[in-house]
Amino acid sequence: MYKALFKKQFLQLFSSLFVDRKTGKIRSSKGTVGFIILYVVLFAVLGFSFYMTTSGLAAVMIPMGLTWLYFVLMSGLTVFLGVFGGVFNTYASLYLAKDNDLLLSMPIPPSAILISRMVGVYAISMMYSSIVYIPAVVAIFVYGHLSPLAVLNLVLLWFLLGFLVHTLVCLFGWLVALVSSKLKNNKIITVVFSLILFGVYYYFCMNSYEFIDMIAMNSQSIADGMKAKAYPLYLFGRAAEGEPLPMLLTAAVILLLFAVVCFALSKTFIGIATVTSSSKKKVYREKTAKQKSLTVAMLAKEWGRFSSSATYMLNCGFGAVMLPLLGVASFFFAPHFREELVGPITEALGSPAAAVNLFSVGAGVAVMLIAATIDVTAPSVSLEGKSLWIPRSLPIPAADILRGKLLLQLVISVPAILIASLCMTISFGLPFYDFFLILLLGSLASAVLAEIGLLINLKHPDFNWVNEVYPIKQSMSVGISLLGGILLSSVVGGLGIVCAIFLSDLVFFLVGIALFALLSFLLYRYLMQNGERLVSDL
Numbered sequence: 001m002y003k004a005l006f007k008k009q010f011l012q013l014f015s016s017l018f019v020d021r022k023t024g025k026i027r028s029s030k031g032t033v034g035f036i037i038l039y040v041v042l043f044a045v046l047g048f049s050f051y052m053t054t055s056g057l058a059a060v061m062i063p064m065g066l067t068w069l070y071f072v073l074m075s076g077l078t079v080f081l082g083v084f085g086g087v088f089n090t091y092a093s094l095y096l097a098k099d100n101d102l103l104l105s106m107p108i109p110p111s112a113i114l115i116s117r118m119v120g121v122y123a124i125s126m127m128y129s130s131i132v133y134i135p136a137v138v139a140i141f142v143y144g145h146l147s148p149l150a151v152l153n154l155v156l157l158w159f160l161l162g163f164l165v166h167t168l169v170c171l172f173g174w175l176v177a178l179v180s181s182k183l184k185n186n187k188i189i190t191v192v193f194s195l196i197l198f199g200v201y202y203y204f205c206m207n208s209y210e211f212i213d214m215i216a217m218n219s220q221s222i223a224d225g226m227k228a229k230a231y232p233l234y235l236f237g238r239a240a241e242g243e244p245l246p247m248l249l250t251a252a253v254i255l256l257l258f259a260v261v262c263f264a265l266s267k268t269f270i271g272i273a274t275v276t277s278s279s280k281k282k283v284y285r286e287k288t289a290k291q292k293s294l295t296v297a298m299l300a301k302e303w304g305r306f307s308s309s310a311t312y313m314l315n316c317g318f319g320a321v322m323l324p325l326l327g328v329a330s331f332f333f334a335p336h337f338r339e340e341l342v343g344p345i346t347e348a349l350g351s352p353a354a355a356v357n358l359f360s361v362g363a364g365v366a367v368m369l370i371a372a373t374i375d376v377t378a379p380s381v382s383l384e385g386k387s388l389w390i391p392r393s394l395p396i397p398a399a400d401i402l403r404g405k406l407l408l409q410l411v412i413s414v415p416a417i418l419i420a421s422l423c424m425t426i427s428f429g430l431p432f433y434d435f436f437l438i439l440l441l442g443s444l445a446s447a448v449l450a451e452i453g454l455l456i457n458l459k460h461p462d463f464n465w466v467n468e469v470y471p472i473k474q475s476m477s478v479g480i481s482l483l484g485g486i487l488l489s490s491v492v493g494g495l496g497i498v499c500a501i502f503l504s505d506l507v508f509f510l511v512g513i514a515l516f517a518l519l520s521f522l523l524y525r526y527l528m529q530n531g532e533r534l535v536s537d538l
């Protein structure tokens with residue numbers, strides 16, 4: 001029984017590597033190998049970037065005999081990234097999986113279902129934490145000398161940190177599920193909690209180099225303070241240096257915490273997984289219904305789907321939160337930019353207007369890059385799942401169905417682009433007409449990306465999902481849409497810098513607006529003219 005449950009869980013977890021999500025057929029060996037290589041390269045690039053960021057810290061601390069302190073700091077970063085990467089999947093994977101009711105209706109102990117799901121969560125935790133842990137250990141090998149026992153301990157600590165990340169991820173997922181099951185608007189709790197984690201993560205990323213420099217300059221005082229006031233962390237670091245007793249204590253504490261969380265989850269799993277939303281019964285009140293156009297009705301349907309899923313909102317609409325934050329933050333960093341850059345740019349290019357041109361182009365490019373992370377249309381067709389037949393059984397043209405999906409992304413992105421454009425125009429002291437140019441460029445770019453995401457999802461839908469996390473975070477359409485949008489914005493941004501230096505920012509905006517307007521028109525025309533065929537092919 002456990003073997004079958006584990007096999008099912010891992011097949012679901014890595015199904016995109018082996019199964020064509022559109023047809024449900026097994027991929028060819030070449031296709032599978034290609035996807036595996038793609039993921040390996042992606043993780044290798046991320047790991048190398050972490051190594052380059054933290055190797056300077058290792059080069060300072062390890063020769064000073066502070067290998068234990070370096071390991072403690074890197075382990076903290078490992079745990080943080082592992083929790084950040086896994087916590088968004090845990091709640092949905094444990095409690096919101098579509099096959100929970102089916103499995104619970106079978107003669108399978110609930111504990112077996114929970115264990116199989118937790119094994120999948122542990123695998124995800126290990127993947128995320130390894131991105132930091134492996135480069136950190138490589139740095140220890142490069143800058144230090146390790147005994148055979150230290151090497152063994154480092155391998156064991158890799159798995160133990162995976163258990164620690166897994167424990168924290170399950171704990172947070174359990175708390176969110178417990179609170180959400182008691183509230184009517186439980187999606188708000190998930191969104192707020194996730195936004196707090198995002199804020200902490202981005203604050204750390206933006207200040208990572210300052211943190212590393214501060215730690216490198218004060219390594220000895222930090223080590224002395226940790227020995228005096230956080231001795232358990234000192235023992236944990238000593239375990240990485242090959243000390244057997246600290247290793248045993250570390251393993252005992254982590255495994256004990258894991259056992260406690262497993263016990264808590266086992267006692268509450270059925271109650272939370274089968275709970276229905278606690279909402280008051282609505283009282284019927286007679287009122288006149290307002291007639292809506294098909295497009296508005298489909299937009300309302302898409303908005304209902306979007307706002308009912310915290311996973312959908314966070315992963316595909318997070319850029320709509322970041323854009324206003326960028327606008328507000330510009331009031332704080334814009335004076336520093338003007339003070340530090342206007343003089344050197346004027347001296348290098350021989351024109352004070354060049355600095356204004358670069359600031360204007362930079363604002364437009366920043367808005368485009370963040371708007372490229374809004375990919376609401378990319379999984380929208382896949383999320384229809386088996387309910388796709390409902391609108392198709394009604395006299396609704398396919399064009400209206402697709403138009404509603406496109407409008408949803410614009411309704412989400414354009415107000416955020418407007419706020420960011422206005423704030424950055426004011427904070428950088430740009431001519432007011434730049435506000436309209438930045439707004440128009442960002443809006444048209446968002447329209448193009450919405451159409452690209454929808455077209456790719458129509459070509460490569462994923463209807464064979466058990467949990468909505470798969471089409472939202474792991475589907476081909478989302479990956480291509482995100483990477484393609486960022487790449488397109490980067491290329492246009494590079495051309496914009498060239499225009500700002502040699503021509504003017506106005507040339508960049510006019511060319512960019514014309515290019516995106518043409519692309520948007522062509523893509524929209526293709527979708528509307530071929531929509532019936534594309535939807536029927538699904």
